[in-house]
Amino acid sequence: MPFVNPDQYTIRDILSASRTIAVVGLSDKTDRTSYMVAGAMQAAGYRIIPVNPAADDGSILGEKVYAKLEDIPEQVDIVNVFRKSEYCPEIARQTVAIGAKVLWLQQGVHSLEAAFIAESNGLTVIMDRCIKVEEALTRAHRNS
Known part of the structure; x- marks a missing residue:
């Protein structure tokens, strides 16, 4: 059976309901899509936790960077x-291990194996969708 993303109402x-987003692969380079998307989510009121082993001794978007999901000392939504x-x-196995509720694979990222791992452990999976676009649609819906 092919993978199907949750409907728009579920994504909203x-x-x-979510406040904390761990961003795996968040770059410290301001011209990268990951930086721009995470910055927009932060501006929208979400707590962003950067996960990037290459930059784990610094900060991105004013937040401490962690090398891996398991290093984050707080709950991630x-x-x-x-x-x-x-x-x-x-990453799906690590997401399950930290008790997150949602595995969100950014636009252009596909993995049926990751979806199976996460869904088999009770997580919601969203794949090949931009979280920034979905958040803007959610905000527009709230304001209408």
């Missing part, structure tokens, strides 16, 4: 992934 509910699809099954 997820974004409305959504794990938003800006990595190549081949890395997603391991």
Whole structure:
């Protein structure tokens, strides 16, 4: 059976109920999509936690960077992934291990194996969708 994303109402509910987003693959380079998307989500009121092993001794968007999801000392609602699809099954296992509720693979990222791992452990999976676009649609819906 092919993967199907949750409907728009479910995505709105997820974004409305979530506050903390760990962004795996968040770059410290301001011209990168991951930086721009995470910055927009932060500006919209979400707590962004950067996860990037190459930058784990610093900060991005004013937040401490962690090398891996398991290093984050607080609860995460959504794990938003800006990595190549081949890395997603391991990220899904880590997402399950930290007790996050949602695995969100950013636009252009596909992994049926990651989706299976996450869904089999009770997580909601959103794949090949931009969280910034979905948040803007949610905000527009709230304001209408």
